Amino acid sequence: MNKAVSEPxxxxxAHNEMTGAEIxxxxxxxNGVENIFxxxxxxxxxxxxxxxxxxxxxxxxxxxxxxxxxxxxxxxRATGKAGVMLVTSGPGATNAVTPLQDALMDSIPLVxxxxxxxxxxxxxxxxxxxxxxxxxxxxxxxxxxxxxxNQLAAIIHEAFHVATTGRPGPVVVDIPKDIQFAKGTYTPxxxxxxxxxxxxxxxxxxxxxxAIELMAHAKKPVIYSGGGVINAGPEAxxxxxxxxxxxxxxxxxxxxxxxxxxxSGANWLGMLGMHGTYEANMxxxxxxxxxxxxxxxxxRITGRLDAFSPNSRKIHIDIDPSSINKNVRVxxxxxxxxxxILEDLVRLWRATAKPNKAALKPWWTQIDIWRARDSLAxxxxxxxxxxxxAIQRLYELTRDRDVYVTTxxxxxQMWAAQHFGFEAPNHWMTSGGLGTMGYxxxxxxxxxxxxxxxxxxxxAGDASVQMTIQEMSAAVQHNxxxxxxxxxxxxxxxxxxxxxxxxxxxxxxxxxxxxPDFVKLAEAYGCHGIMCDKPAALDDAIREMIxxxxxxxxxxxxxALANCFPMIPSGKAHNEMLLPDEAxxxxxxxxxDEEGRQLV
Amino acid sequence: xxxxxxxxxxxxxxTKETEAAxxxxxxxxxxxxxxxxxxxxxxxxxxxxxxxxxxxSETEHERHLSRITxxxxxxxxxxxxxxxxxxxxVPVHRVVxxxxxxxxxxxxRPMERELALVKVRGQGxxxxxxxxxxxxxxxxxxxxxxxxxxxxxxxRVSKIExxxxxxKPLGLVExxxxxxxxxxxxxxxx
Numbered sequence: 001m002n003k004a005v006s007e008p009x010x011x012x013x014a015h016n017e018m019t020g021a022e023i024x025x026x027x028x029x030x031n032g033v034e035n036i037f038x039x040x041x042x043x044x045x046x047x048x049x050x051x052x053x054x055x056x057x058x059x060x061x062x063x064x065x066x067x068x069x070x071x072x073x074x075x076x077r078a079t080g081k082a083g084v085m086l087v088t089s090g091p092g093a094t095n096a097v098t099p100l101q102d103a104l105m106d107s108i109p110l111v112x113x114x115x116x117x118x119x120x121x122x123x124x125x126x127x128x129x130x131x132x133x134x135x136x137x138x139x140x141x142x143x144x145x146x147x148x149x150n151q152l153a154a155i156i157h158e159a160f161h162v163a164t165t166g167r168p169g170p171v172v173v174d175i176p177k178d179i180q181f182a183k184g185t186y187t188p189x190x191x192x193x194x195x196x197x198x199x200x201x202x203x204x205x206x207x208x209x210x211a212i213e214l215m216a217h218a219k220k221p222v223i224y225s226g227g228g229v230i231n232a233g234p235e236a237x238x239x240x241x242x243x244x245x246x247x248x249x250x251x252x253x254x255x256x257x258x259x260x261x262x263x264s265g266a267n268w269l270g271m272l273g274m275h276g277t278y279e280a281n282m283x284x285x286x287x288x289x290x291x292x293x294x295x296x297x298x299x300r301i302t303g304r305l306d307a308f309s310p311n312s313r314k315i316h317i318d319i320d321p322s323s324i325n326k327n328v329r330v331x332x333x334x335x336x337x338x339x340x341i342l343e344d345l346v347r348l349w350r351a352t353a354k355p356n357k358a359a360l361k362p363w364w365t366q367i368d369i370w371r372a373r374d375s376l377a378x379x380x381x382x383x384x385x386x387x388x389x390a391i392q393r394l395y396e397l398t399r400d401r402d403v404y405v406t407t408x409x410x411x412x413q414m415w416a417a418q419h420f421g422f423e424a425p426n427h428w429m430t431s432g433g434l435g436t437m438g439y440x441x442x443x444x445x446x447x448x449x450x451x452x453x454x455x456x457x458x459x460a461g462d463a464s465v466q467m468t469i470q471e472m473s474a475a476v477q478h479n480x481x482x483x484x485x486x487x488x489x490x491x492x493x494x495x496x497x498x499x500x501x502x503x504x505x506x507x508x509x510x511x512x513x514x515x516p517d518f519v520k521l522a523e524a525y526g527c528h529g530i531m532c533d534k535p536a537a538l539d540d541a542i543r544e545m546i547x548x549x550x551x552x553x554x555x556x557x558x559x560a561l562a563n564c565f566p567m568i569p570s571g572k573a574h575n576e577m578l579l580p581d582e583a584x585x586x587x588x589x590x591x592x593d594e595e596g597r598q599l600v
Numbered sequence: 601x602x603x604x605x606x607x608x609x610x611x612x613x614x615t616k617e618t619e620a621a622x623x624x625x626x627x628x629x630x631x632x633x634x635x636x637x638x639x640x641x642x643x644x645x646x647x648x649x650x651x652x653x654x655x656x657s658e659t660e661h662e663r664h665l666s667r668i669t670x671x672x673x674x675x676x677x678x679x680x681x682x683x684x685x686x687x688x689x690v691p692v693h694r695v696v697x698x699x700x701x702x703x704x705x706x707x708x709r710p711m712e713r714e715l716a717l718v719k720v721r722g723q724g725x726x727x728x729x730x731x732x733x734x735x736x737x738x739x740x741x742x743x744x745x746x747x748x749x750x751x752x753x754x755x756r757v758s759k760i761e762x763x764x765x766x767x768k769p770l771g772l773v774e775x776x777x778x779x780x781x782x783x784x785x786x787x788x789x790x
Binding site: 133134137138141142145162194195196197320321322324325326 | 630631634635638639642646677680681684685687688689690691692693
């Protein structure tokens, strides 16, 4: 990820005596920041006063600091730039913890600036004091408490550098209120980073040659790509597509990597993992060479580790050395930026490998047999909207537009990943690693701020959406016409599904007895509300949602007890998937063996 | 990963570790700035790694560099993760697994020394015996009156353990240990 740094204005030297608050705003400008998401409070008032007196940096007022963080994350994912949030001390900072950890798990560049009580009061249990750097230390890539106004500019520049380079991640700069008032010297961004932080971007050429050697002799190869390709920038996705074309290899992707290779591409197998397609997981299990690009062998991907792709040689491209051999031992690790390494791979493949796509024919024949299982099939219903059908119709009716999709977490998220086709990177924002319910609505706000003319849809669940629904108010205030498409089944669907699988269908507290009237709620916020519960009326209702030029809450009433399939039940391997047409009540009840259930 | 499946019937796939744990000594060069030790310790507690001993002090004043020596236990896989996770910390310059380097150079283990202050209180024969043993262990008396000694002893961890065990019946009152300082044999630097 490239650091977006504008050249400092030539006359800054004349004005380099500034207050801390002025330094903050100047540093934001010099780091190319156009939009920030925040919520004011006592310990950041001087910075808010500076924001008030300028026009270059736009501030988006949210309704809760968690919303600011997720909005900044959505902004970051949709633009490839760092997302910025501004919060006050104490509760402002603690409310930022969830998005910080979310950004850490999903490698999202997020810069959080927090106010702190005056330096002299730190440690005195002052009003709205908390140990922000202590609390956020494990959920950031790095954090700073600024104790000298003359260090402030350099720290903010370094914060942007750390957040956006290497494996991107969240950072916190905690600024005591007296530092915001104090006068100090502003220093422009410098290119020389601190010596201890030097992420490796270029891959080892000998390892890349070893990878080519493995790939050239593969009979049953598969490419497994992840969010690292998206983070490496649009060029990396382009190179990935080129590599797939050149090699003729099949490709699957993690939840985070969707869009790097287009869903309409001929070699696309669909998403892999717990709710991935049958063909993707079978190809992973049976392959002889696996090329993992910018993914981390997460437990949702691998299934049971001792049965994970048992007969393959594995190549792993990752910018973070700690990802190598963390969960799965690999044969050819390549440390570096996915884009740079893909560039070398493509170049060397062109120069040295003799493409023999015919040799892959038996493998593709096998894949076609798996594809024919049609693992995403579901039983259509004329009376009740099936959730999969709702996603499919949403996709079909929006595919000719510039559409960005965010989600909350749960069944709706998996259905969106399975049934919505993503053609380009940076158009899909979801909480993967942390699984944060309430992510999608504020993330959609952030995306819409970045792309005011795009169609931004939060595919939501009825439970998740209520966690951050207050941000509808922020969307109305900032004219962000986000579309909240709620698959309303009245349950925490994924919780209910697991209770059915593991706990004898005892649905403990997963049913929402008192659901709000989402249409009235929309109207109360000044949005547009739509309710639809008939498959026949769905298309018109979706068209209405698209055509309304303001925020919409769409209450899509779907089948209450639908399960998300296919699925790798716990304790099973990739080739032991539970497929929808085999998922009788009995099969579901017995999907996890006796031994497994007793240990719960 | 040498792991056997332990079905939990949950959303996670818990694996049982079958590889034996080893003790390794790591040298970590860091920027001496506020919070850096908390980052290192937080990494160990947050990820469930062990710390047997930890020693830290600034070693290069001009560059504000501190050297942290950590003795830890884990399987080969965990030790590799610990090294990589430490390297991710922004103010960390270098992480060297001294045990691995010693092994590569054909040495049994790195040079490791610890200093301890040991206070012993007693009279009569016990007192004479304590002094005699301290001499045998090459411990120095750094404070004494008619009732007590404070011994300063330096050596390998096993020697210090042994000395403390011997002093126990002779009126051991208080022990303070520095933790292990370590570097590898030979002319090469870290």
